[in-house]
Amino acid sequence: MYKVLIVGAGNIASEYDDATSTVFLTHAHAFVNHPHFELIGFVDPDIIKGINASSKWGTRHFTNLDQAFKYYSNIDIVCIAVPDDLHFNVLQQVANYRPKLVFTEKPLTNTLEQAHIIERLYRELHIPVLINFKRAFIPEILDVINSVKRNDFGEFKNCYGFYNRGFKHNASHLLDLIIRFTGCKELKLMNVIDSISDFSIDDPSHSFVASTDNNAVVVIKSFSGESYPIFELDLHYSSGRIRLFNTGEKLEIYRVQPSSAFSGVNFLQPKDCIDTSLHQSMLHAANNIFEYLSMGKPLRVPIADGIEVMKLTEQVLKDIKNKSCLN
Ligand SMILES: NC(=O)c1ccc[n+]([C@@H]2O[C@H](COP(=O)([O-])OP(=O)(O)OC[C@H]3O[C@@H](n4cnc5c(N)ncnc54)[C@H](O)[C@@H]3O)[C@@H](O)[C@H]2O)c1
Known part of the structure; x- marks a missing residue:
């Protein structure tokens, strides 16, 4: 023992x-x-x-x-x-x-x-x-990440994430997932939407638009955690979409397939809705x-992963600060 x-x-x-x-x-x-x-x-x-x-x-x-x-x-x-x-x-x-x-x-x-x-x-x-x-410990989420790594969803195009209660405190979870789902470890800040202190004044919740090396767009939006806590990530790829919601209790999978109504037109079609074992994490x-x-066996989230999230966190925070000074 x-x-x-x-x-x-x-x-x-x-x-x-x-x-x-x-x-x-x-x-x-x-x-x-x-x-x-x-x-x-x-x-x-x-x-x-x-x-x-x-x-x-x-x-x-x-x-x-x-x-x-x-x-x-x-x-x-x-x-x-x-x-x-x-x-x-x-x-x-x-x-x-x-x-x-x-x-x-x-x-x-x-x-x-x-x-x-x-x-x-x-x-x-x-x-x-x-x-x-x-x-990162949840088998159903890991299965989908592995499927993305096998290129089953095609090229990463853009994602939208919602969170609240602190950029370091909670958006760190989002950044960790974005790295896992896209392989992208750097973001270029395009626009700051807003910043609110709904967790602590030392760790405001920032909302912003950024782009990746491959020009995929990442939108991260926060709003006051007083209303309700939120944690969602919606990822679009060239041949599918992955939507993680209810803080990750549920995953929706969409695939690009021919429309049954419009001949010759492809649409995103819902294919699967998975209940994850998030609460057994x-x-x-x-x-x-x-x-x-x-x-x-390997650790699922070794310290190197934590460092990557910290790098991304500091990079975004530095860019937000620089952008605010310019405005
Ligand atoms: N991974 C997740 O999904 C998740 C969810 C919730 C919280 N957290 C993290 O867990 C941590 C704790 O959050 P919480 O909500 O349980 O906080 P909490 O305030 O409920 O509990 C923290 C406890 O630490 C004690 N403490 C303070 N200083 C200490 C010290 N020097 N040595 C030992 N104990 C000390 C406090 O007395 C308190 O009982 C935070 O870092 C938070 O970000 C992670």
């Missing part, structure tokens, strides 16, 4: 579900349920959060990392589920204890510079890092960790 410690005892660590849920939305639920892991505790300086989580999941509460690693010297996996701006510090602290693997929440860090520091540190210590871009991630450690 691999011993797991969760740092942070809030929503995604403990609170979004419970042991009776059929969904796996928390780190705790996945590791408590998995036969090859033992959840040995939570670290949280907030005593109430820590006690609530540890009693809910039948484990221990520690107020800091030192306490946890003094109690158990052989902790294999550390999950990091603290607020975004603490990822960098906590990743640095956790490395001192040399676990076998670190599973960290997104975004990897606040800046690309910090991400490079973490990447170097963990590479030198030979500690693998897995990042929780949850849609934590279980898929735990399985990926188990298969990596025990069978040497």
Whole structure:
């Protein structure tokens, strides 16, 4: 059994579900349920959060990392589920204890510079890092990405993404998916639509239009998360369309086919609507960790993927800032 410690005892660590849920939305639920892991505790300086989580999941509460690693010297996996701006510090602290693997929440860090520091540190210590871009663990989504890579959908033409509640916080998920679905790792900013602070003033939600190397157009639009959370991606290719909606619970597949009404005219026709196992994402991630450690299978979201997202994030933010200065 691999011993797991969760740092942070809030929503995604403990609170979004419970042991009776059929969904796996928390780190705790996945590791408590998995036969090859033992959840040995939570670290949280907030005593109430820590006690609530540890009693809910039948484990221990520690107020800091030192306490946890003094109690158990052989902790294999550390999950990091603290607020975004603490990822960098906590990743640095956790490395001192040399676990076998670190599973960290997104975004990897606040800046690309910090991400490079973490990447170097963990590479030198030979500690693998897995990042929780949850849609990259979902078999139904991966199947469609593989189909795109086999060129089943033809050439990428354009995409429209909706998100809210922070560019780094949530659009990082969109950027990760755009890289996976298109292979495009750079964007050229064409227009800024607007920017709103619906998550934090340090991480506004930007809306913009950009283009790729192949002149495909990428439109990313946000609107206030106060109305409702949104996460959608609509990708058009020369011979089909992929629409991911309901935050990724559903995938619609369209193919270009001859119209039944207009002779000689091709239309996009809906072909398939897939219910994904998005809400089992934590279980898929735990399985990926188990298969990596025990069978040497690849990590689905290694640190290199997190760095690519950080590069794209900083590039877009820099271009938005430059464009705003010009206007
Ligand atoms: N991958 C996803 O789909 C997804 C979904 C939700 C949240 N997240 C990410 O998970 C992280 C946590 O989000 P949340 O909504 O659970 O936040 P939260 O505020 O509910 O919980 C964070 C917890 O961390 C604790 N904490 C603060 N400083 C700490 C420290 N130094 N050591 C240990 N614990 C500390 C807080 O007391 C709190 O209990 C964020 O980075 C967020 O972006 C990811």
